[in-house]
Every structure is written in C-alpha cells, then in structure tokens.
Amino acid sequence: MIKLDKIDHAILDTLQKQGKLSNVELAEIVGLSESACLRRVKNLHEKGVVTHYAAHLDAKAIGLPGTVFVRVSLEKQQEERLNAFEEAVKDVPEVMECYLMGGDVDYMIRVVVKDAPDYERVHNILTRLPGVARVHSSFALRTVLKRTRLPLQKS
Amino acid sequence: MIKLDKIDHAILDTLQKQGKLSNVELAEIVGLSESACLRRVKNLHEKGVVTHYAAHLDAKAIGLPGTVFVRVSLEKQQEERLNAFEEAVKDVPEVMECYLMGGDVDYMIRVVVKDAPDYERVHNILTRLPGVARVHSSFALRTVLKRTRLPLQKS
DNA sequence: ATTGCCTTTGCAAGGACATTGCGAGGCTTT
DNA sequence: AAAGCCTCGCAATGTCCTTGCAAAGGCAAT
Numbered sequence: 511m512i513k514l515d516k517i518d519h520a521i522l523d524t525l526q527k528q529g530k531l532s533n534v535e536l537a538e539i540v541g542l543s544e545s546a547c548l549r550r551v552k553n554l555h556e557k558g559v560v561t562h563y564a565a566h567l568d569a570k571a572i573g574l575p576g577t578v579f580v581r582v583s584l585e586k587q588q589e590e591r592l593n594a595f596e597e598a599v600k601d602v603p604e605v606m607e608c609y610l611m612g613g614d615v616d617y618m619i620r621v622v623v624k625d626a627p628d629y630e631r632v633h634n635i636l637t638r639l640p641g642v643a644r645v646h647s648s649f650a651l652r653t654v655l656k657r658t659r660l661p662l663q664k665s
Numbered sequence: 666m667i668k669l670d671k672i673d674h675a676i677l678d679t680l681q682k683q684g685k686l687s688n689v690e691l692a693e694i695v696g697l698s699e700s701a702c703l704r705r706v707k708n709l710h711e712k713g714v715v716t717h718y719a720a721h722l723d724a725k726a727i728g729l730p731g732t733v734f735v736r737v738s739l740e741k742q743q744e745e746r747l748n749a750f751e752e753a754v755k756d757v758p759e760v761m762e763c764y765l766m767g768g769d770v771d772y773m774i775r776v777v778v779k780d781a782p783d784y785e786r787v788h789n790i791l792t793r794l795p796g797v798a799r800v801h802s803s804f805a806l807r808t809v810l811k812r813t814r815l816p817l818q819k820s
Numbered sequence: 821a822t823t824g825c826c827t828t829t830g831c832a833a834g835g836a837c838a839t840t841g842c843g844a845g846g847c848t849t850t
Numbered sequence: 851a852a853a854g855c856c857t858c859g860c861a862a863t864g865t866c867c868t869t870g871c872a873a874a875g876g877c878a879a880t
Binding site for chain 1: 828829830831
C-alpha cells in the first residue's frame with residue numbers, strides 16, 4: 511500500500527469531488543505551488559492510486575432512471591464456470607457492478623434500465639449467460655444516495 | 666428528457682471513459698472543431714446531463730478493498746421515518762450507494778470497508794441510525810466488475 | 821548536533837490549451 | 851423562396867500546463 515500524507519489526502523479528496531479542477535485551483539486549495547501539485551497528481555496516477563477520470567451523467571437525463579439488483583446463482587461452482595460467467599457479464603453494458611458473494615448467492619449485480627419492460631430484455635440476457643441457474647431481481651423504487659467519493663481516513 | 670444526437674452520444678461516451686481529455690483531443694475524436702465541441706460540452710453541463718467530473722481511486726490502494734451489501738429494514742414505514750433515516754445515512758461516508766427497495770427489504774446499501782473488523786464499526790453506526798429495525802450484511806468476496814460508464818443507446 | 825543524501829518545493833519560461841466574438845452555412849418554418 | 855434560428859469553423863486573446871533548475875526541508879548515520 512502506498513503511503514499518503516495529508517496533502518495527498520487533500521488532493522485525492524478534492525479530485526474525487528471536482529475531477530475537472532484546474533491545476534492552479536487545486537494547488538491553491540491544497541496549499542502548494544502549481545508545479546509541486548502537478549507532480550504529486552502525476553505521481554498518484556503512476557502509483558495507481560488514481561485509476562482514471564470520468565464524467566458522471568444524470569441517469570434520468572439519458573433515459574436510464576431504473577436500478578435493479580440482481581442475484582445470480584450458478585449451476586456449479588467450478589472455477590471455469592465462474593470465469594465463463596464473469597467474462598460474459600462484462601459484455602453486458604447495463605451491468606454497472608458485479609460482485610462475487612459469500613453466502614447462499616453467487617453474484618450480486620447492479621443493473622441500470624430504462625423501465626420495467628427494458629429490464630425484461632436485460633433479464634433475458636442475464637439468464638442466458640453461461641452457467642446461470644437462478645436469477646432473482648429486486649427493483650429499486652428510488653435512489654437515495656449515489657456517491658463516488660471514497661472516504662479517506664487516517665490509515 | 667433532453668434530445669441527444671449522435672455527436673452528443675460520442676461526447677458523453679468519451680468523457681465517461683476519459684473525463685480528463687482535453688477539449689482539442691475530444692473535438693478530434695468526435696469530429697468537431699474545438700469551439701463547437703466546447704460549446705456542446707458546456708451545454709451538456711447546463712442541461713444537467715453531465716452532473717460532475719470525478720477522479721476514481723483504486724479502493725485497494727487507499728486501504729478500502731472490502732465491499733459489503735447491507736439490507737436495512739425500518740421499524741415503521743412512515744414518511745418522516747424514511748426521511749430521518751435517509752438524511753442520516755448520507756452522513757455515513759462509508760456508504761457509497763443507498764436505494765429504497767420494493768419487496769420485503771426497505772433499503773439496499775453498499776458500503777466500503779478496510780476489513781471485517783472495520784465493518785463492525787460501520788455496522789454499529791448503521792444499526793443506530795434512526796428507525797432501523799434489522800440490518801443484514803453480505804460480504805463480497807471479490808469485485809468482478811465496477812463500471813461508471815452508463816450505456817448510451819439510441820433513445 | 822552536524823554532515824551528507826535524497827526528496828520535495830518554488831520560480832520562471834515556453835508551449836499548449838481554453839474561451840470568446842464574428843461571419844458563414846444548413847435546417848426548419850412560414 | 852425567404853426569414854429566422856441553430857450550429858458550425860476560424861482567428862485572437864488570455865489562461866493554463868509543463869519542464870528545467872536551484873534552494874529548502876526531512877531523515878539517517880555518524
């Protein structure tokens with residue numbers, strides 16, 4: 511794990527909130543000169559702490575207001591089956607997150623959709639992925655909170 | 666809903682992948698002049714399609730490799746109770762997502778943590794939020810896929 | 821405490837970029 | 851067909867990014 515001092519934390523915390531901030535503004539916020547600030551940001555990239563920058567869209571504005579949590583159980587828990595499913599699920603663009611779970615369910619998936627009929631389409635895709643035995647869907651009625659800013663405490 | 670043409674889609678799709686792209690590079694990718702491209706990007710901001718830009722961090726690199734899905738049931742489903750819980754959950758920085766769910770569970774929450782002991786701390790916080798009756802936790806064994814790029818199909 | 825080494829900083833300059841105004845072209849409406 | 855509107859490309863100004871270099875700070879060993 512990479513050592514991060516207080517200024518690094520300030521940089522990361524700020525860039526998580528305002529990724530498009532100019533370097534001069536960022537430098538002023540964290541209390542560094544432009545060059546020193548830019549070097550630290552670059553370093554955080556090279557060390558892999560910052561993976562990438564992304565514009566975030568309003569899901570409603572582009573016609574994808576729906577969120578569905580899908581729990582997928584596979585037929586067998588063989589290694590090759592897991593890989594086949596995992597590779598296949600990456601090709602479904604509506605799938606935003608996928609986690610291998612402990613407990614009675616194999617995968618937890620978050621899917622974005624236009625509406626209920628649109629989810630039927632995605633549902634059919636998911637049930638046909640390799641190794642899938644059961645698919646259990648839970649619709650979200652409303653998004654209460656969606657955050658991209660990871661908490662940066664003292665490590 | 667805002668009307669988006671093919672170029673808008675290209676802009677959004679590109680900025681979702683590479684939010685730090687310079688305007689000149691973006692203009693070349695989408696096949697526009699710099700000024701025209703910049704105006705469209707600005708417009709997408711003003712219309713609320715693009716909400717903000719964010720740097721994305723490697724959760725492992727900053728010591729938060731764990732993901733826990735938490736299902737929270739409230740005591741009563743009164744409007745005021747929902748609001749109290751929702752406002753309180755926003756103040757828990759480890760909570761990255763929170764959805765009001767249909768079905769037998771009230772809220773679905775995704776939490777990031779350092780490890781199991783760290784989750785105990787967060788668990789205690791969550792159980793003490795206003796109106797909480799039951800908290801059911803599911804640890805993710807592994808992150809298979811985490812995407813920030815929403816699918817932009819023909820609407 | 822002092823020396824030496826290494827890291828990180830601030831300053832300055834050149835080059836790249838963002839941002840505005842202006843006129844031209846295309847599309848829709850009447 | 852003509853008018854109006856929207857969006858485009860071009861050009862110029864101001865801001866920002868980016869690199870080199872010398873100085874200051876932190877750390878370890880003596």
